[in-house]
Amino acid sequence: MRNEKPIVELRRLTKDYGGVRALNDVSLSIHEGELLFIVGDNGAGKSTLVNILSGAVMPNAESEILFKGKPVRIATPKQAQGMGIFTVYQDLSLCNDLNAFQNIFLGNELTRAARLNHESMERRTRDLFGEIGSNVPNPSAPVGTRSGGQRQAVAIAKALLLPSKVVLLDEPTAALGVIQRKQVSKLTRSLRDSGHAVVVVSQDLDEVVKSADRAVVLRIGEIESVLEGGTFTRDDLVAHITGIHSS
Template sequence: MSSTSALPALSLHGIDKSFGAVRALEGIDLEVRRGEVVALVGDNAAGKSTLAKVIAGVLTPDAGIIESDGVPVTIPSPAAAHALGIATVFQDLALCDNLDVVSNLYLGRELHKGPRLDEAAMEENARRILRDLTSRIPSVRTLVSDLSGGQRQSVAIARTLLGDPRIVVLDEPTASLSVSQTAEVLTHIERLRDLGHAVILISHNMTDVRAVADRIEVLRHGRNNGSFSGPGTSYEEIIAAITGAMTTPRRSARLA
């Protein structure tokens, strides 16, 4: 596991979010540091996706404080999140099947050399980013429709890295993947940490979470219900916090 900096890349304190009479988030606290993978786990309707959308600027919290590198900020839009160095990969991936890998990475932000597209520079950058992720994609000119589920995740993650984000949020990145494809994506997550990014991993899969997370934060009914060290916590202890069989006070499980 990589060492992490003392100052969180992103901190959320007392975050509330309601939809009418339904309180989706209530007093949520969350921190993540550079070079750290924090897993956000919980049952359905625990508030994980709502919290991810708050971080991504898709939803605005009703109350609470958000800090970026210790400085209070607001995230009123996805563009504001991007400006703060926050990149999010949602479950739908938002890839264009009829375009190749390079075109998907640069869709809407193509590089130009004079009046023409700088195809050589885009290809070179695409290869470098995929190489940094240790991706197994055979060619950056392969159509996305011809890629496996794990390779599609590679493209979605690589696209976020074009903006050199500080924080990468991954929403259920291994859902519906085979064992080998899951292993490929978990390798990408470890590489993101090794490259110095702060990673928030949202997942239902406790095996995946315990394999890569430095810290595990449990949500239950929109509230914090446990903070655990990833490598040193049993499966049973995490499940007990998720199901409510055990209410665990928040405790420090952060790496120095």
């Protein structure tokens, strides 16, 4: 259930790249227990928005970001993670030669008597997969041998290992087959149901219609509309994305 008090508030979010304005005066609230989709055509500002929230890009000076009601400056991805904002990019940033638990615990390894505690990390990995309702058999196999949906599960499980409150997913179903897209859809809903604020950048409009609690349509760097889940169709989304509703 969506928490009515936002965990993140964006106020007048603006970003210029030289003479190009990628985002212009974007104000948006993000709530825990919410599955929020960001949609729009190429160049709409979706990636810039995610990069600002993840700490990879700094917005213009007039922009303001509030986290749990307090103004913050997210200068680096490490700082964003420290606040509880975790980003899963389209390329997943996984090490293909490492197995599931090695990827999940990379940089946060468990030790016992000054040695890596593989048993505890593998057991915790299985628990994490259970929390998100995912079946990834044999966590000791290299993730490079896994399907796209299983690799997404590994990346999302890492978000659960950390004290994350907000999970950003950048095109999680791109280049996936039908079955794998269903797996990822289940994962995002499980994250939402566990109380996370889940923000998904997606081109899969059918999935947006099916799963969104809210959908934010960006157009030429500005919010064209914010649509409540269950109140719009795929054709409605297309009309908003192309600007027909604005004319």
